[in-house]
Amino acid sequence: xxxxxxxxxxxxxxxxxxxxxxxxxxxxxxxxxxxxxxxxxxxxxxxxxxxxxxxxxxxxxxxxxxxxxxxxxxxxxxxxxxxxxxxxxxxxxxxxxxxxxxxxxxxxxxxxxxxxxxxxxxxxxxxxxxxxxxxxxxxxxxxxxxxxxxxxxxxxxxxxxxxxxxxxxxxxxxxxxxxxxxxxxxxxxxxxxx
Amino acid sequence: xxxxxxxxxxxxxxxxxxxxxxxxxxxxxxxxxxxxxxxxxxxxxxxxxxxxxxxxxxxxxxxxxxxxxxxxxxxxxxxxxxxxxxxxxxxxxxxxxxxxxxxxxxxxxxxxxxxxxxxxxxxxxxxxxxxxxxxxxxxxxxxxxxxxxxxxxxxxxxxxxxxxxxxxxxxxxxxxxxxxxxxxxxxxxx
Numbered sequence: 001x002x003x004x005x006x007x008x009x010x011x012x013x014x015x016x017x018x019x020x021x022x023x024x025x026x027x028x029x030x031x032x033x034x035x036x037x038x039x040x041x042x043x044x045x046x047x048x049x050x051x052x053x054x055x056x057x058x059x060x061x062x063x064x065x066x067x068x069x070x071x072x073x074x075x076x077x078x079x080x081x082x083x084x085x086x087x088x089x090x091x092x093x094x095x096x097x098x099x100x101x102x103x104x105x106x107x108x109x110x111x112x113x114x115x116x117x118x119x120x121x122x123x124x125x126x127x128x129x130x131x132x133x134x135x136x137x138x139x140x141x142x143x144x145x146x147x148x149x150x151x152x153x154x155x156x157x158x159x160x161x162x163x164x165x166x167x168x169x170x171x172x173x174x175x176x177x178x179x180x181x182x183x184x185x186x187x188x189x190x191x192x193x194x
Numbered sequence: 195x196x197x198x199x200x201x202x203x204x205x206x207x208x209x210x211x212x213x214x215x216x217x218x219x220x221x222x223x224x225x226x227x228x229x230x231x232x233x234x235x236x237x238x239x240x241x242x243x244x245x246x247x248x249x250x251x252x253x254x255x256x257x258x259x260x261x262x263x264x265x266x267x268x269x270x271x272x273x274x275x276x277x278x279x280x281x282x283x284x285x286x287x288x289x290x291x292x293x294x295x296x297x298x299x300x301x302x303x304x305x306x307x308x309x310x311x312x313x314x315x316x317x318x319x320x321x322x323x324x325x326x327x328x329x330x331x332x333x334x335x336x337x338x339x340x341x342x343x344x345x346x347x348x349x350x351x352x353x354x355x356x357x358x359x360x361x362x363x364x365x366x367x368x369x370x371x372x373x374x375x376x377x378x379x380x381x382x383x384x
Contacts, residue, residue: 062358066351069234073350076235077243078252080268091264094256102253106246185235189228 010152017147038130045126054124064120071114072185078107079181083174086162096170100157111146118188129191138187145180153177197376204288216286223286230279237272238346240265248339250330257326258335262318295361295375300352307345314338 045051054061084090085099122129129135153173216222246252247261284291291297317334325332363377372381
Protein backbone atom coordinates (compact mmCIF):
# COMPACT_ATOMS: atom_id res chain seq x y z
CA UNK A 1 0.00 0.00 0.00
CA UNK A 2 2.75 2.44 1.03
CA UNK A 3 4.85 1.56 -2.00
CA UNK A 4 1.81 2.06 -4.26
CA UNK A 5 1.21 5.52 -2.74
CA UNK A 6 4.85 6.55 -3.04
CA UNK A 7 5.04 5.33 -6.63
CA UNK A 8 1.87 7.16 -7.67
CA UNK A 9 2.07 10.28 -5.48
CA UNK A 10 0.93 12.71 -8.15
CA UNK A 11 -1.96 10.57 -9.34
CA UNK A 12 -3.10 9.98 -5.77
CA UNK A 13 -2.65 13.68 -4.97
CA UNK A 14 -4.76 14.65 -7.97
CA UNK A 15 -7.45 12.13 -7.02
CA UNK A 16 -7.53 13.52 -3.46
CA UNK A 17 -7.87 17.11 -4.78
CA UNK A 18 -10.73 16.05 -7.07
CA UNK A 19 -12.42 14.21 -4.21
CA UNK A 20 -12.13 17.24 -1.93
CA UNK A 21 -13.60 19.50 -4.64
CA UNK A 22 -16.52 17.08 -5.20
CA UNK A 23 -17.13 16.84 -1.44
CA UNK A 24 -17.01 20.63 -1.04
CA UNK A 25 -19.55 20.97 -3.83
CA UNK A 26 -21.78 18.13 -2.56
CA UNK A 27 -21.81 19.53 0.98
CA UNK A 28 -22.61 22.99 -0.41
CA UNK A 29 -19.52 24.45 1.24
CA UNK A 30 -18.84 26.68 -1.76
CA UNK A 31 -22.39 28.05 -1.65
CA UNK A 32 -22.04 28.82 2.06
CA UNK A 33 -18.65 30.53 1.64
CA UNK A 34 -19.82 32.78 -1.22
CA UNK A 35 -21.99 35.26 0.81
CA UNK A 36 -19.21 35.57 3.38
CA UNK A 37 -16.85 36.90 0.69
CA UNK A 38 -19.00 39.94 -0.12
CA UNK A 39 -17.63 42.14 2.74
CA UNK A 40 -14.07 41.53 1.49
CA UNK A 41 -15.03 42.58 -2.04
CA UNK A 42 -16.81 45.67 -0.70
CA UNK A 43 -13.75 46.53 1.40
CA UNK A 44 -11.49 46.01 -1.62
CA UNK A 45 -13.53 48.48 -3.69
CA UNK A 46 -14.39 51.09 -1.05
CA UNK A 47 -11.67 51.03 1.59
CA UNK A 48 -8.45 49.58 0.18
CA UNK A 49 -5.88 51.85 -1.49
CA UNK A 50 -6.03 49.57 -4.53
CA UNK A 51 -9.73 50.26 -4.95
CA UNK A 52 -9.16 53.97 -4.29
CA UNK A 53 -6.44 54.20 -6.96
CA UNK A 54 -8.48 52.21 -9.47
CA UNK A 55 -11.67 54.20 -9.05
CA UNK A 56 -10.07 57.65 -8.73
CA UNK A 57 -7.43 57.57 -11.43
CA UNK A 58 -8.83 56.12 -14.64
CA UNK A 59 -5.47 56.44 -16.42
CA UNK A 60 -3.73 54.35 -13.75
CA UNK A 61 -6.46 51.72 -14.02
CA UNK A 62 -6.18 51.59 -17.83
CA UNK A 63 -2.37 51.38 -17.68
CA UNK A 64 -2.51 48.48 -15.23
CA UNK A 65 -5.14 46.84 -17.47
CA UNK A 66 -2.66 47.12 -20.35
CA UNK A 67 0.00 45.52 -18.12
CA UNK A 68 -2.45 42.69 -17.41
CA UNK A 69 -3.00 42.15 -21.13
CA UNK A 70 0.75 42.16 -21.83
CA UNK A 71 1.36 39.62 -19.03
CA UNK A 72 -1.37 37.41 -20.50
CA UNK A 73 0.21 37.78 -23.94
CA UNK A 74 3.58 36.61 -22.59
CA UNK A 75 1.86 33.66 -20.86
CA UNK A 76 0.32 32.92 -24.26
CA UNK A 77 3.74 33.04 -25.93
CA UNK A 78 5.30 30.59 -23.46
CA UNK A 79 2.30 28.25 -23.65
CA UNK A 80 2.38 28.40 -27.43
CA UNK A 81 6.10 27.57 -27.60
CA UNK A 82 5.96 24.77 -25.00
CA UNK A 83 2.70 23.09 -25.92
CA UNK A 84 3.10 23.26 -29.68
CA UNK A 85 6.53 21.66 -29.17
CA UNK A 86 4.96 18.89 -27.08
CA UNK A 87 2.39 18.40 -29.85
CA UNK A 88 5.22 18.22 -32.40
CA UNK A 89 4.05 21.28 -34.33
CA UNK A 90 6.82 23.79 -33.52
CA UNK A 91 10.58 23.49 -32.79
CA UNK A 92 10.63 19.85 -33.88
CA UNK A 93 14.44 19.97 -34.24
CA UNK A 94 14.95 21.16 -30.65
CA UNK A 95 14.52 18.75 -27.71
CA UNK A 96 11.25 19.49 -25.90
CA UNK A 97 13.10 19.34 -22.55
CA UNK A 98 15.05 22.49 -23.54
CA UNK A 99 11.92 24.38 -24.64
CA UNK A 100 9.97 23.37 -21.52
CA UNK A 101 12.75 24.31 -19.10
CA UNK A 102 13.73 27.47 -21.01
CA UNK A 103 10.28 29.06 -20.96
CA UNK A 104 9.04 28.06 -17.48
CA UNK A 105 10.76 30.91 -15.62
CA UNK A 106 9.28 33.42 -18.06
CA UNK A 107 5.86 31.79 -17.56
CA UNK A 108 6.16 32.09 -13.76
CA UNK A 109 7.20 35.76 -13.89
CA UNK A 110 4.37 36.66 -16.28
CA UNK A 111 1.87 34.69 -14.18
CA UNK A 112 2.87 36.67 -11.08
CA UNK A 113 2.54 39.93 -13.07
CA UNK A 114 -0.86 38.85 -14.46
CA UNK A 115 -2.14 37.99 -10.95
CA UNK A 116 -0.79 41.22 -9.41
CA UNK A 117 -2.28 43.43 -12.13
CA UNK A 118 -5.45 41.33 -12.11
CA UNK A 119 -5.97 41.95 -8.36
CA UNK A 120 -5.63 45.70 -8.99
CA UNK A 121 -8.12 45.56 -11.89
CA UNK A 122 -10.60 43.51 -9.84
CA UNK A 123 -10.26 45.90 -6.87
CA UNK A 124 -11.52 48.82 -8.95
CA UNK A 125 -14.73 46.98 -9.85
CA UNK A 126 -14.89 44.53 -6.94
CA UNK A 127 -18.56 45.24 -6.18
CA UNK A 128 -19.46 44.30 -9.76
CA UNK A 129 -17.22 41.27 -10.36
CA UNK A 130 -18.44 39.63 -7.15
CA UNK A 131 -21.83 39.05 -8.80
CA UNK A 132 -20.40 37.89 -12.14
CA UNK A 133 -20.46 34.16 -12.78
CA UNK A 134 -17.80 34.54 -15.48
CA UNK A 135 -15.43 36.15 -12.94
CA UNK A 136 -15.66 33.11 -10.67
CA UNK A 137 -15.18 30.77 -13.64
CA UNK A 138 -12.02 32.69 -14.49
CA UNK A 139 -10.74 32.52 -10.90
CA UNK A 140 -11.35 28.78 -10.70
CA UNK A 141 -9.74 28.21 -14.10
CA UNK A 142 -6.76 30.36 -13.11
CA UNK A 143 -6.35 28.35 -9.90
CA UNK A 144 -6.68 25.09 -11.83
CA UNK A 145 -4.18 26.30 -14.46
CA UNK A 146 -1.61 27.43 -11.90
CA UNK A 147 -1.88 24.16 -9.93
CA UNK A 148 -1.78 22.16 -13.16
CA UNK A 149 1.41 23.90 -14.30
CA UNK A 150 3.22 23.91 -10.95
CA UNK A 151 2.16 20.58 -9.49
CA UNK A 152 1.47 18.36 -12.50
CA UNK A 153 2.82 19.48 -15.87
CA UNK A 154 6.20 20.92 -14.92
CA UNK A 155 7.18 18.24 -12.33
CA UNK A 156 6.26 15.50 -14.81
CA UNK A 157 8.13 17.10 -17.70
CA UNK A 158 11.25 17.78 -15.65
CA UNK A 159 11.27 14.41 -13.88
CA UNK A 160 12.62 12.35 -16.78
CA UNK A 161 13.59 12.55 -20.47
CA UNK A 162 10.46 13.15 -22.54
CA UNK A 163 11.28 10.13 -24.69
CA UNK A 164 10.49 8.00 -21.62
CA UNK A 165 7.01 9.52 -21.26
CA UNK A 166 4.10 8.11 -23.25
CA UNK A 167 3.65 10.48 -26.25
CA UNK A 168 -0.11 10.54 -25.62
CA UNK A 169 0.50 11.81 -22.08
CA UNK A 170 2.63 14.62 -23.54
CA UNK A 171 -0.10 15.48 -26.05
CA UNK A 172 -2.75 15.36 -23.33
CA UNK A 173 -0.67 17.73 -21.15
CA UNK A 174 -0.28 20.15 -24.05
CA UNK A 175 -3.96 20.15 -25.07
CA UNK A 176 -5.11 20.49 -21.42
CA UNK A 177 -2.72 23.40 -20.89
CA UNK A 178 -3.85 25.19 -24.07
CA UNK A 179 -7.53 24.72 -23.15
CA UNK A 180 -7.06 25.95 -19.58
CA UNK A 181 -5.13 29.09 -20.51
CA UNK A 182 -7.42 29.87 -23.43
CA UNK A 183 -10.37 29.67 -21.00
CA UNK A 184 -8.58 31.99 -18.55
CA UNK A 185 -8.00 34.57 -21.29
CA UNK A 186 -11.46 34.23 -22.86
CA UNK A 187 -13.34 34.51 -19.55
CA UNK A 188 -11.16 37.51 -18.67
CA UNK A 189 -12.25 39.19 -21.89
CA UNK A 190 -15.87 38.29 -21.19
CA UNK A 191 -15.72 40.03 -17.80
CA UNK A 192 -15.31 43.27 -19.76
CA UNK A 193 -18.52 42.62 -21.67
CA UNK A 194 -20.65 41.58 -18.69
CA UNK B 195 -7.42 69.57 -44.08
CA UNK B 196 -6.40 65.97 -43.42
CA UNK B 197 -8.66 65.88 -40.36
CA UNK B 198 -11.65 67.03 -42.43
CA UNK B 199 -10.98 64.39 -45.07
CA UNK B 200 -10.61 61.66 -42.48
CA UNK B 201 -13.82 62.69 -40.77
CA UNK B 202 -15.74 62.77 -44.07
CA UNK B 203 -14.43 59.30 -44.88
CA UNK B 204 -15.41 58.09 -41.39
CA UNK B 205 -18.95 59.47 -41.80
CA UNK B 206 -19.21 57.72 -45.18
CA UNK B 207 -18.08 54.43 -43.59
CA UNK B 208 -20.46 54.82 -40.68
CA UNK B 209 -23.40 55.26 -43.05
CA UNK B 210 -22.76 51.84 -44.58
CA UNK B 211 -25.18 49.07 -43.75
CA UNK B 212 -22.48 46.57 -42.67
CA UNK B 213 -20.84 49.06 -40.34
CA UNK B 214 -24.14 49.55 -38.52
CA UNK B 215 -24.76 45.81 -38.46
CA UNK B 216 -21.39 45.19 -36.80
CA UNK B 217 -21.89 47.73 -34.07
CA UNK B 218 -25.56 47.00 -33.39
CA UNK B 219 -25.13 43.23 -33.14
CA UNK B 220 -24.18 42.59 -29.50
CA UNK B 221 -22.43 39.31 -30.23
CA UNK B 222 -20.76 40.40 -33.49
CA UNK B 223 -19.04 43.30 -31.71
CA UNK B 224 -18.08 41.20 -28.69
CA UNK B 225 -16.75 38.34 -30.79
CA UNK B 226 -14.71 40.72 -32.91
CA UNK B 227 -13.23 42.50 -29.91
CA UNK B 228 -12.59 39.24 -28.04
CA UNK B 229 -10.83 37.72 -31.06
CA UNK B 230 -8.76 40.89 -31.50
CA UNK B 231 -7.62 40.84 -27.87
CA UNK B 232 -7.16 37.07 -27.52
CA UNK B 233 -4.98 36.93 -30.62
CA UNK B 234 -2.51 39.06 -28.64
CA UNK B 235 -1.48 35.82 -26.96
CA UNK B 236 -0.34 34.42 -30.32
CA UNK B 237 1.07 37.50 -32.06
CA UNK B 238 2.60 39.57 -29.28
CA UNK B 239 3.27 36.43 -27.23
CA UNK B 240 5.46 35.03 -30.03
CA UNK B 241 7.07 38.40 -30.73
CA UNK B 242 7.99 38.91 -27.07
CA UNK B 243 9.53 35.43 -26.88
CA UNK B 244 11.74 36.36 -29.87
CA UNK B 245 12.67 39.70 -28.26
CA UNK B 246 13.30 38.06 -24.87
CA UNK B 247 15.60 35.54 -26.57
CA UNK B 248 17.62 38.37 -28.13
CA UNK B 249 18.05 39.79 -24.63
CA UNK B 250 18.98 36.35 -23.24
CA UNK B 251 15.95 36.10 -20.95
CA UNK B 252 14.43 32.91 -22.42
CA UNK B 253 15.86 29.83 -24.11
CA UNK B 254 19.45 31.15 -24.06
CA UNK B 255 20.74 27.73 -25.15
CA UNK B 256 18.71 27.70 -28.38
CA UNK B 257 20.09 29.65 -31.39
CA UNK B 258 18.33 33.02 -31.60
CA UNK B 259 17.62 32.80 -35.33
CA UNK B 260 16.02 29.37 -34.84
CA UNK B 261 13.59 30.87 -32.32
CA UNK B 262 12.86 33.78 -34.67
CA UNK B 263 12.38 31.47 -37.68
CA UNK B 264 10.14 28.95 -35.92
CA UNK B 265 7.91 31.54 -34.25
CA UNK B 266 7.61 33.62 -37.41
CA UNK B 267 4.63 31.73 -38.82
CA UNK B 268 2.42 31.73 -35.66
CA UNK B 269 3.35 35.37 -35.07
CA UNK B 270 2.35 36.44 -38.60
CA UNK B 271 -0.85 34.36 -38.38
CA UNK B 272 -1.72 36.15 -35.14
CA UNK B 273 -0.99 39.56 -36.60
CA UNK B 274 -3.08 38.86 -39.73
CA UNK B 275 -6.09 37.92 -37.53
CA UNK B 276 -5.48 41.00 -35.38
CA UNK B 277 -5.37 43.28 -38.41
CA UNK B 278 -8.52 41.83 -39.95
CA UNK B 279 -10.46 42.10 -36.67
CA UNK B 280 -8.88 45.51 -35.99
CA UNK B 281 -9.99 46.86 -39.38
CA UNK B 282 -13.50 45.53 -38.75
CA UNK B 283 -13.57 47.16 -35.30
CA UNK B 284 -12.61 50.50 -36.84
CA UNK B 285 -15.16 49.94 -39.62
CA UNK B 286 -17.85 49.41 -36.97
CA UNK B 287 -17.10 52.70 -35.16
CA UNK B 288 -15.19 54.82 -37.67
CA UNK B 289 -16.10 58.33 -36.41
CA UNK B 290 -15.30 57.44 -32.80
CA UNK B 291 -11.91 56.03 -33.79
CA UNK B 292 -10.93 58.76 -36.23
CA UNK B 293 -11.56 61.31 -33.48
CA UNK B 294 -9.71 59.37 -30.80
CA UNK B 295 -6.30 60.65 -29.77
CA UNK B 296 -5.37 57.21 -28.42
CA UNK B 297 -6.30 55.51 -31.70
CA UNK B 298 -4.11 57.96 -33.60
CA UNK B 299 -1.14 57.40 -31.26
CA UNK B 300 -1.73 53.63 -31.56
CA UNK B 301 -1.55 53.84 -35.36
CA UNK B 302 1.65 55.88 -35.13
CA UNK B 303 3.22 53.37 -32.73
CA UNK B 304 2.12 50.51 -35.01
CA UNK B 305 3.85 52.18 -37.93
CA UNK B 306 7.02 52.67 -35.88
CA UNK B 307 6.85 49.06 -34.66
CA UNK B 308 6.71 47.81 -38.25
CA UNK B 309 9.60 50.00 -39.33
CA UNK B 310 11.57 48.72 -36.34
CA UNK B 311 10.65 45.10 -37.17
CA UNK B 312 11.79 45.61 -40.77
CA UNK B 313 15.15 47.10 -39.65
CA UNK B 314 15.54 44.41 -36.97
CA UNK B 315 14.91 41.65 -39.52
CA UNK B 316 17.32 43.19 -42.00
CA UNK B 317 20.03 43.48 -39.31
CA UNK B 318 19.45 39.90 -38.19
CA UNK B 319 19.78 38.56 -41.76
CA UNK B 320 22.84 40.72 -42.45
CA UNK B 321 24.72 39.76 -39.27
CA UNK B 322 27.06 36.80 -39.61
CA UNK B 323 25.89 33.77 -37.68
CA UNK B 324 28.79 33.69 -35.19
CA UNK B 325 26.62 35.27 -32.46
CA UNK B 326 23.65 32.95 -33.02
CA UNK B 327 24.48 30.55 -30.20
CA UNK B 328 25.55 33.34 -27.81
CA UNK B 329 23.46 33.91 -24.70
CA UNK B 330 22.61 37.46 -25.81
CA UNK B 331 22.42 38.93 -29.31
CA UNK B 332 24.78 41.73 -30.47
CA UNK B 333 23.98 45.25 -29.24
CA UNK B 334 22.12 46.51 -32.36
CA UNK B 335 19.74 43.54 -32.17
CA UNK B 336 19.29 43.95 -28.41
CA UNK B 337 18.46 47.61 -28.96
CA UNK B 338 15.97 46.62 -31.66
CA UNK B 339 14.40 44.09 -29.28
CA UNK B 340 14.04 46.68 -26.49
CA UNK B 341 12.52 49.23 -28.91
CA UNK B 342 10.14 46.52 -30.16
CA UNK B 343 9.05 45.64 -26.59
CA UNK B 344 8.46 49.32 -25.74
CA UNK B 345 6.54 50.06 -28.95
CA UNK B 346 4.27 47.02 -28.63
CA UNK B 347 3.60 47.75 -24.95
CA UNK B 348 2.61 51.22 -26.13
CA UNK B 349 0.35 49.78 -28.83
CA UNK B 350 -1.43 47.57 -26.27
CA UNK B 351 -1.74 50.45 -23.78
CA UNK B 352 -3.16 52.83 -26.42
CA UNK B 353 -5.60 50.12 -27.53
CA UNK B 354 -6.71 49.81 -23.92
CA UNK B 355 -7.11 53.61 -23.61
CA UNK B 356 -9.41 53.96 -26.65
CA UNK B 357 -12.68 53.15 -24.78
CA UNK B 358 -11.92 55.81 -22.12
CA UNK B 359 -13.26 59.32 -22.67
CA UNK B 360 -10.64 61.55 -20.94
CA UNK B 361 -9.68 63.32 -24.16
CA UNK B 362 -12.90 62.98 -26.14
CA UNK B 363 -13.69 65.95 -28.38
CA UNK B 364 -16.35 67.29 -26.01
CA UNK B 365 -14.07 67.05 -22.95
CA UNK B 366 -11.03 69.07 -24.04
CA UNK B 367 -10.59 72.71 -24.98
CA UNK B 368 -6.88 72.77 -25.77
CA UNK B 369 -6.55 73.49 -29.51
CA UNK B 370 -3.42 71.34 -29.96
CA UNK B 371 -5.17 68.37 -28.37
CA UNK B 372 -8.30 69.01 -30.45
CA UNK B 373 -6.20 69.12 -33.62
CA UNK B 374 -4.24 65.99 -32.63
CA UNK B 375 -7.47 64.13 -31.93
CA UNK B 376 -9.05 65.37 -35.17
CA UNK B 377 -11.99 67.14 -33.49
CA UNK B 378 -12.98 69.16 -36.56
CA UNK B 379 -16.31 70.55 -35.34
CA UNK B 380 -14.91 71.71 -31.98
CA UNK B 381 -11.93 73.36 -33.72
CA UNK B 382 -14.24 75.17 -36.14
CA UNK B 383 -16.38 76.37 -33.27
CA UNK B 384 -13.42 78.01 -31.48
